[in-house]
Amino acid sequence: MESKALVDEFLQNLVFHPTIQQLKLVDDKGISVAVHTYDVLKTSIKEMKKRYRTMENAAKEIDMFVILVGVIIHDTTKATLRLKNNEISHSNLMRNYPAQVRKEAEKILKEVEKATKVEILDGKFEKIVHIVLSHHGRWGKIVPNSREDDIVHLADKYSATYHRINPIGAKKIVALMSKGHTKKQIIKITGQTEGIINDRLKRAKIYLGLKNNQELLEYYYQNKTVPNGDYSFSRRIKETEALLKKVEKNGFENLILDNELLEYCYKMKNFK
Structure with missing residues (x-):
């Protein structure tokens, strides 16, 4: 079992990492990348419950720490590219330049490791990075090859399809x-x-x-x-409005740092 304080410290440093904080500054078709990130986490949890019925069952098959960290950093290049006025889009980067995506993901993780004086287990480190590389599925250069990859990809796809919308009707x-x-x-x-x-x-x-x-x-x-509009569009508006209100009320950081995956992260070994 991992030290609760150690996991909490790592995640706290990750969420308040400058690059993660930048996610709040970038609008992506009506919602910020930070809101989308929380939505992907929430949808990933929902997908696990759908597949395994309970989180206890899911924890036997899924690495919750890998999912949580992978979700938090999965879209950082969307923010860094936009804020640097880079002409390359996030989608283009995922499709054609995965090495650059890997470089940014690894940099963030290593900086947080240094700040917290821990090192993620090698296998978990690579699985986290692969979630980032593969979250676009067949629309990216790297495709999912693990349960964790697949869950985050589907959650990202759902959020991008239904909740990237200006919630005005x-x-x-x-x-x-x-x-x-x-x-x-x-x-x-x-x-x-x-x-x-x-x-x-x-x-x-x-x-x-x-x-x-x-x-x-x-x-x-x-x-x-x-x-x-029709039922589907009206539902998208309603869900996105609720999502935005929840993040505004509770705060992106609080929602990320207080989620159902944490209790399972504490029960596994994550660091060397």
Whole structure:
């Protein structure tokens, strides 16, 4: 069994590492990379429960420490590339330059090891790095080759597919229209682009079979609401809003440092 204090110290240093903190500064289609990172952790836990029914069963097959650390650092290049105004995208890097992804992941881990005066077991170190390298699945150069890789890849894919979205729907936009606000004013009030505003109105009109914004406004006057779109899109809006509120209320760091995987991390040997 690993020392609880040792695991906590390592994770604390990791989460407050400058590169991990930068994840909060980079927006990725409506949510920050930090929010996405927490979402991937939450979804990874959900995926393990789906596969193994209980976390106790999952812990017999899955290295929880590897999953947790791998998730925390899996998207760091998305932040570092953007903040350095690098023309290469994160997806391009994953697809064509995995050596650079490896270099950054290893650098972060070694810096945290140095700060906490511990060394991750060699096998675990490599498994963590491989999670980072393979989290794009078939869309990356390196593909998953372990249970841990597969779980994080699926969680990342789910989060990217359903929760990388500006969580504003037609309901909020039409409510502003009903108060006499122009499109320019709505853009300023919501902080959204004209493209996002038009897209959300279009989705509602298609779902209701309406021809124009005036008909949409009339529907709102009659029903005091409008749908955000079809069931799937409305669910995405609702889930992403809830995700953002949770991270805002509790804090990215607190959510990462207080999760279901920790009790299992304490029960295994992680360091030399």
